[in-house]
Amino acid sequence: MSTIRDVSKLAGVSVATISRFLNQSGYVSKEAEETILAAIQKLNYKPNNIARSLAGKKTSTIALLVPDILNPFFPEIARAAEDAASRLGYTLILCNTDHNPDKERNYIDVLINKRIDGIIISSYTIRPEQIYALEAENIPVVVIDNAWHDTSIVSISTDNRAGGQMAAQHLLECGCRKIGHICGPYHIAAAKDRMLGYEDACSQQEWFTPSLMVYGDFSVSGGYHAMRELYDKHPDVDGVFAGNDLMAAGAMKALHELGVRIPDQMKVIGYDGIQMDMFSPALSTIAQPIYSIGELAMTYLDQMIKEKPLEKKSYPIDVQLIVNASSRLP
Amino acid sequence: MSTIRDVSKLAGVSVATISRFLNQSGYVSKEAEETILAAIQKLNYKPNNIARSLAGKKTSTIALLVPDILNPFFPEIARAAEDAASRLGYTLILCNTDHNPDKERNYIDVLINKRIDGIIISSYTIRPEQIYALEAENIPVVVIDNAWHDTSIVSISTDNRAGGQMAAQHLLECGCRKIGHICGPYHIAAAKDRMLGYEDACSQQEWFTPSLMVYGDFSVSGGYHAMRELYDKHPDVDGVFAGNDLMAAGAMKALHELGVRIPDQMKVIGYDGIQMDMFSPALSTIAQPIYSIGELAMTYLDQMIKEKPLEKKSYPIDVQLIVNASSRLP
DNA sequence: TATCAATGTGTAACCGTTTACACACATAGT
DNA sequence: ACTATGTGTGTAAACGGTTACACATTGATA
Structure with a gap:
């Protein structure tokens, strides 16, 4: 498994240039681009996202916490969230909590340690304090199917x-x-x-x-x-x-x-x-609109991750x- | 967000000792343990799993590739795999491919870049070459619901x-x-x-x-x-x-x-x-036995990740x- | 000709862990 | 007294990227 330094050596340019090329950031000359591309192909180089995450503070991973994916409501949410996540360049971690506060707590700890970028939660049992714990670690949260009014928590819910x-x-x-x-x-x-x-x-x-x-x-x-x-x-x-x-x-x-x-x-x-x-x-x-709920949750989460301001905290959705x-x- | 070095400073011991304590590896004295524990709590320190993964080469993440989680067959697989994954200390990434080779290829690339520890694949469209690509990156694969006999690919399937x-x-x-x-x-x-x-x-x-x-x-x-x-x-x-x-x-x-x-x-x-x-x-x-299939897939995958030898490549399961x-x- | 902005590149520090290795000290065995 | 073994700790080099900063070159502008 080759590294950026291997590519650097083979292409005869510095690692910084490779990085700039990979991220389309900063200037890279045409010639450099070509030699780099050739070297990457020759070495079958794949950038290591772990290292990227460590340096860049972004994991491009979000989590979806649901009670039970076997309940037919949630595959639809999961599908919508995953579609949107994939479109936005995230990967989706699935967690089943079975309405069990211990499992919830445990998952939240694991997810904090993994430094996921954000989390979508559907839970009847979760307490606001746990959400605040996530926010304390700077992990944006969107809650679906369960609104707490008068809190700072972003939620999508129906009447x-x-x-x-x-x-x-x-x-x-x-x-x-x-x-x-x-x-x-x-x-x-x-x-x-x-x-x-x-x-x-x-x-x-x-x-x-x-x-x-x-x-x-x-x-x-x-x-x-x-x-x-x-x-x-x-x-x-x-x-x-x-x-x-x-x-x-x-x-x-x-x-x-x-x-x-x-x-x-x-x-x-x-x-x-x-x-x-x-x-x-x-x-x-x-x-x-189950699909929309999942999709919107992911969309708002993405905005929070990108630190774009949200218009509201509570998004009411119409039923039909x-x-x-x-x-x-x- | 505090780091192991902050803890080290506060507890007055080296980072190596903290690390040993956290991983229960090597010797740590009773006194050290106590001061470390106190420091961790005081700082609300959470080990960064990204850094851990980078240093340790293990992400504790596995992926499940399915055609479509909306098909009721797959939530059951997902549930089983996730239960087992969680029990074994992994986190589960969910990917929908819609039988679309482009999506499959794309996901596989992303997952390689993320250096996931292993992958469970259910797909009718995937080609052995793609599995070999994963194996070339040292990522174990278990295929369900689709056996290729006479290959080195581990699969769980029914007759x-x-x-x-x-x-x-x-x-x-x-x-x-x-x-x-x-x-x-x-x-x-x-x-x-x-x-x-x-x-x-x-x-x-x-x-x-x-x-x-x-x-x-x-x-x-x-x-x-x-x-x-x-x-x-x-x-x-x-x-x-x-x-x-x-x-x-x-x-x-x-x-x-x-x-x-x-x-x-x-x-x-x-x-x-x-x-x-x-x-x-x-x-x-x-x-x-849908649940068992998901559970077994995860179990065998875990063994492959831990580099324990598997008895067979092809695991036939009875239907009823x-x-x-x-x-x-x- | 001097000045400036735009382009292009490299060096090295940093992200937060793990761990090989060196070292110190105690205790036990010969 | 000398070695071996077990216990406990610290230093510093990885892991594989990103990026601030310094520096060089070019062409345009005054």
């Missing part, structure tokens, strides 16, 4: 309450006369906000009762069991809003087993807009009602 | 032909009297082998005709259209083996639309064993028939 309201409102407009809600984990702000949105839309209806809100854990099986529980308590529900698409899928599975036809007897709507093109009937949902067969009017 | 045969055989045993096959892209060895397995099982049947094999592109919509085409040509098929689970899902969607009941009128089996717990009826499949509702006997 879950408005989205929840939109979902419930849609079912009302479809003519549903009793709408249940499968709620995500209470300690997750997004889940709670979506539930509040549901309440905004439904709590004044004469049929409303709190037992229409059942608990799921954002997973398919959570949605499945929640749906059975809901149907047990209220066999007359004719619409259900699940706090995310995975639970909606679980609910539809339960309904299928119960012989309840969708959308004739029951309309279903989810939340997130993850890719579920294999589904039949296709699921209505409140779609977040997608009507599909699962809630289509007869 | 797709046997798996395809198993799938078709299963449908025969279920009493199917005319079985179609939705085949993946011809240029992908795995797809072709699965098709050959199907032929092994079915080509001697009196009902067999080549037009029972239709083409899909390993995607949901590919499977959907292939199923419609197949049903068009042969409305009397009562069993279909799709070359992967995504196409099986697309096929089931098409069948649902066509009003064909599964499994009564048509039995369906897929291939891969990706997570599809939201599906109803649940899909039968030839399951690859999973019978679910989509092919259950009446």
Whole structure:
């Protein structure tokens, strides 16, 4: 493995000139360029990015911290972030935290030691102090899917309450006369906000009762069991809003087993807009622009890394009602 | 950001002693340990891994090259590889190549420049020469889901032909009297082998005709259209083996639309064993131990990095028939 | 002709670690 | 008393780049 000094020797110019040539910085004559190029090719020289990073203080590496890449929401984020990262000349480190604060802390330490240029975090469990620890080391952070208002932390997030309201409102407009809600984990702000949105839309209806809100854990099986529980308590529900698409899928599975036809007897709507093109009937949902979120996160992060000022700290993103067969009017 | 020299100064010992302490190498007295620890804490010192890598020739970073993390097969691989990597003290870089040779080449160059310790590759398009390029730079490679026999390349793979045969055989045993096959892209060895397995099982049947094999592109919509085409040509098929689970899902969607009941009128089996717990009826499949594949890849890679000899070059993994509702006997 | 800017190049310090080597001292074995 | 071995520490040279600074040459301008 040859070094810049080997190239320097072979080409008969100083290492500084080679470096200038490689980085297109400063002046290099035509002749020098040619001899350098020839030497590089002859030696199959590849600049060592480790050394570059040490001297230049930039690793061209960013990290993406997610709870679990197996949750279909995150591959889409990862894909978007990676596409943007690659376009901007960064490489993407993937970290799964499983909502585990120890793992989070541990990863953050490792990433600080690696002197990554920036980090995108999606986490329900992380505490602002940990973000400040990163900022103390001059590592820019963008948080997605979880906003702390009134902090200096840059975040990209959607209005879950408005989205929840939109979902419930849609079912009302479809003519549903009793709408249940499968709620995500209470300690997750997004889940709670979506539930509040549901309440905004439904709590004044004469049929409303709190037992229409059942608990799921954002997973398919959570949605499945929640749906059975809901149907047990209220066999007359004719619409259900699940706090995310995975639970909606679980609910539809339960309904299928119960012989309840969708959308004739029951309309279903989810939340997130993850890719579920294999589904039949296709699921209505409140779609977040997942790809855009990942892409924007990377874009803002890049600006922070380049020390360009950002306009705002908090970037709200709009959600969109997608009507599909699962809630289509007869 | 303090350095080892700052710690050295504050603790009143040489940098060598600090380094020995940090790496638990060589002798360090109890007293030295204590003063060092105190100094580290006081300065909030974090060892710079870039410098470490430069001096030590190890980056503790490995890369995972996949076609597309959005394909549900790969998050499972990524999760497994990342779990194992993290356990072994590595960090995982994620790269999407989209089956695009240019992107592959580009990533490989970048990764060489970053002096990653090793790389796991899943690609249908990559050429052995590119792997040799990595090996020339002393970067160990493990290839998954694609074996080149008679080469020095370490690979983990399954016997797709046997798996395809198993799938078709299963449908025969279920009493199917005319079985179609939705085949993946011809240029992908795995797809072709699965098709050959199907032929092994079915080509001697009196009902067999080549037009029972239709083409899909390993995607949901590919499977959907292939199923419609197949049903068009042969409305009397009562069993279909799709070359992967995504196409099986697309096929089931098409069948649902066509009003064909599964499994009564048509039995369906897929291939891969990706997570599809939201599906109803649940899909039968030839399951690859996806998690194990990712985990083993990382394990073997670690051994290669540590220069421990590997027993073999080619690690064959067994697949398993999973019978679910989509092919259950009446 | 003197002055200046633009072009082109080289020397050497620096980035923050690891580690080979030298050295000092204690303890134990002969 | 002499060696060998184990323990503990420090100096300084790597690792492979970047870049500040000094210096030389050229051509244009006053």
